[in-house]
Amino acid sequence: MSGYTSMSATPPASGIRWTAAVVLSALLALFTPSLPAIATDAPDGTSTTVAGPDAAVEAADLLATLPVKGRAPKTGYERSLFGPTWADVDRNGCDTRNDILRRDLTEVTFTSSVPCTVKTGVLADPYTGTVINFLRGTTTSSAVQIDHVVALSDAWQKGAQQLTIEQRTAFANDPLNLQATDGPTNQQKGDGDAATWLPTAKGYRCGYVARQVSVKARYGLWVTQAEHDAIADILAGCPGEPAPASVTPAAGTTVVYYANCTEVVTAGAAPLYADTPGYRSGLDGDGDGVACEG
Incomplete structure (x- = not known):
């Protein structure tokens, strides 16, 4: 798609490079037994920065720190080992699938006045370079699916068996590891790694591969030799590609929501006019197009 750019973090300042010692120190912190921090899209549509590789770390440098091993057996793998499907890990009242739809789609509408369950939206799909209209429904929702950038099964075979259930749940719901994409494309990818599948x-x-590197570093996962070489070949074509620590919401996804007029007043936003972000008829008792004016 013309003008479509990578969703990676802001490139590092000129001349900034990590030494091997600094990279190793950062990686050691990732192997602590504590649960990895989770990035969330807050109800107002903003994105928080997650713990993980610093924005100044180049993906190629971080790749060099990942262990290279063969795949472990897939024996015992079950989706349930990564926690409930689309849990509400950030406790914002919305499940992870809807959080990611809200982050990655534009022109978003919701099924109710509460900005949670996405009803419609438009996806500029980074995997295919196409534009997809999303419409919630029994036969239509699957047109846009949420891909695990590092597939759950792939993770299971490359170190996730050693993680706790809490860490695997965090991994399965980590926004850095999630991307809305074309449904058939997601199905085609399956549990492929960079050696067997890449975006068209x-x-x-x-x-894409920079995100995989960041995710694998964050959760202490390894890569196979073929996977390592495939990622290295791609990154060789984009020197300086940063290892992202978060994902920027799609343009136009900001949502302002006030539960009541007290919140409006506290935010210093009163009164709310009909064309003002946050206005909704539920706050406008007399229906005159001005809410919370009292």
């Missing part, structure tokens, strides 16, 4: 949109491949 070549302009996004650098950003």
